Amino acid sequence: MYKHSELAAQIARHVARTGMADTAISRLSLFRADEPTMPLPTVYEASLCLIAQGSKRVSLADQCLTYDAEHYLLVSLDLPLVGHVTQASSEAPYLCAKIDIDQSTLADLIMEEGERAPKANQPALAVYRSDDDLVDAACRLVRLLDRPEGIPALAPLIEREILYRLLTGPHGPTLRYMAVADSHLSQVSRAISTIRSAFDQCLRIDEIAAAAGMSPSSLHAHFKAVTQMTPLEYQxxxxxxxxxxxxxxxxxxxxxxxxxxxxxxxxxxxxxxxxxxxxxxxxxxxxxxxxxxxxxxx
Known part of the structure; x- marks a missing residue:
């Protein structure tokens, strides 16, 4: 847990009070809460959430997951979740680093690894036991905030390492499945991108389905299976x-x-x-x- 203590200290230095802090590293956000929070619905982007201290609970319809310093949360595509901090205090605040997934870097890593048959029906939302190497890489990424001159050259390398460790870990099959153009997860992800880019407009199901490369009936079935809601409910x-x-x-x-x-x-x-x-x-x-x-x- 030494690396978690180091990560907690780094996050606490950059986020002095309850809230979210965007950073000079575009895909890195830091969070702090000094007390438990009430459940809030929000869309979680495809990302890795590493808690350094405290705990959090998220739910997607009937699925409920808890994660803490010993477990990380991985969200494979943008999902509408309800989340709340369950363990936090002024003496031991909830501290979390969120690292957004760069899909282009992920695809590049998959190509370098060579072809592997992706497994279907992989979970888009999952919690796994924390990995020391993953936490160590996150520590090095956050540490770059103290040396901003190194961010342009080093941040992409560390982010790539983090994605590699995810790809070779227990969540790897899901990430590979996401990268397959005609997989249901990938198609639902394209549908979500279409909705998010024009959520304030009148969208037709057949237009969303066409963008996803699916029939309207297939889109409805697989979209609801992944997000627990219909495309229009998501919008x-x-x-x-x-x-x-x-x-x-x-x-x-x-x-x-x-x-x-x-x-x-x-x-x-x-x-x-x-x-x-x-x-x-x-x-x-x-x-x-x-x-x-x-x-x-x-």
Whole structure:
């Protein structure tokens, strides 16, 4: 656990209070929480989440996973999860490093390794026992923040090492399956990218299916199998989360936020917002403004 202690110390130096810190390394984000948080729905991007201290629980429909300093979370494609910090205090805060997966580097590594038959029906969301070499590489990546002049040359090399260790570890079959152009995971990933790029527009299922290279019926079945929701339900969640961000971060009114993300009916927006976040827009935003501890998405 020595490397976890080192990683925790590095994260704590760069994130002094509860919240998320973007870093000079584009695919690295750091998180801290000084107390447990309430469950929050959000879309987790394809990433590796390494906890240095504390613990977190995430759920996707009926699937519930807990991870901590002894286990890492790997998300293979952008998924709508509900997560909350379960163990944290001011003396021992929750500290986490999130490293986004670079799909082009991953594909390059797979090609270098040579062809291996990917296994179908691999989980897109999984927790595995932590690996000392993986934590060591993460420590070196975070350490670059103290020497920013080395980031352009060294960060890509360390990120590549991290992906290599994931690829040769227990999650490797899923990552290879993701890289196969006609695999269901890869097709669902393309559908998700299409939805995320135009979530505020009126999207037709046949357009999303065409972008994914699937029939509408196949898209519906496999999309729901992976994300536990339909493509249009996924789009709705993206809209509501963006509306929440606009109201909270930019002070936009509920009516303007709903319109900005594609809603024509204020009453429909308020109704669906309440269903997802548990309170009408104004009440929810006031609750968030009064409690910083619940604003921890990862």
């Amino acid at each position: 709705k969640q993206l809209r509501l989360q963006e509306a929440r961000r606009l109201m909270l971060s930019e002070g936009v009114s509920a009516g303007s936020a709903g319109f900005a993300v594609g809603y024509d009916s204020p009453s429909q927006f308020s109704r669906e917002y309440s269903r997802l976040f548990g309170a009408p827009p104004r009440q929810d935003i006031l609750r968030l403004q009064n409690s910083e501890s619940i604003l921890m998405p990862l």
